[in-house]
Amino acid sequence: MLISLRPRLRQVADFVPSGARVADIGSDHAYLAAYLLLHDRAAKVIAGEINLAPAQRARQTALNFGLQDRLQVRLGAGLTILQPGEVDTVVVAGLGGNTIIEVLESNPPVLPTIKRLILQPNIGAAAVRFWLCEHGWAIVEEALVKDNDIFYEIVVGEPGETQALNWLQATLGPRLLERKPAFFYEWVQLAIAQRRRVAEQLLQATDAAAASKRAKLVQEISELQEVIK
Helix, strand or coil: CCCCCCCCHHHHHHCCCCCCCEECCCCCCCHHHHHHHHCCCHHHHHHHHCHHHHHHHHHHHHHCCCCCCCCCEECCCCHHHHHHHHCCCEEEEECCCCHHEEEECCCCCHHHHEEEEEEEECCCCHHHHHHHHCCCCCEEEEEEEEEECCCEEEEEEECCCCCCCCCCHHHHCCHHHHCCCCCHHHHHHHHHHHHHHHHHHCCCCCCHHHHHHHHHHHHHHHHHHHCCC
């Protein structure tokens, strides 16, 4: 019996190196973990959950697919469930950018033993990219996935030489800017439209803070428009 994943998690799975020892933090039902094992992408997976109910769901998934020997479910916060050297790949998918950063900072001795981070922030991807580059993680690959009419960014980091990111690179992703993959132009146009709506709303305000925020948005719109010319 195999398991099917939605497009965003399939792309996350594709970034997992063959034979990796994986920690999936915030695994919920552990469907990604089960998929990696059933498709021989991972040698073992540790699924981490901070709450009991999703941890129980993950354990049930391991039982349903007969994966109890290779899929461990642990209850705890972020990387605190791990010992240094237990895994070489960490996946954090479906959380906000600031929460992902909290996960990465939750157990400092573990992070230097990790070879690959696969991160899928639902919001706040720019903050994640800035954090990676400020902490010695090179952004080696990125993907943009459209899943049920929602865009998802996936960022892959590995220890290595980093680059200082400007606002545009952090917002759109240095690798995505290089490749401009499928849906890239539609995604940027959406980002422009969102900023225009906010800028128009700020026209009604008269205070200096609103004027400053609107000027910043207008500048961002201009930079985004240059990308898709």
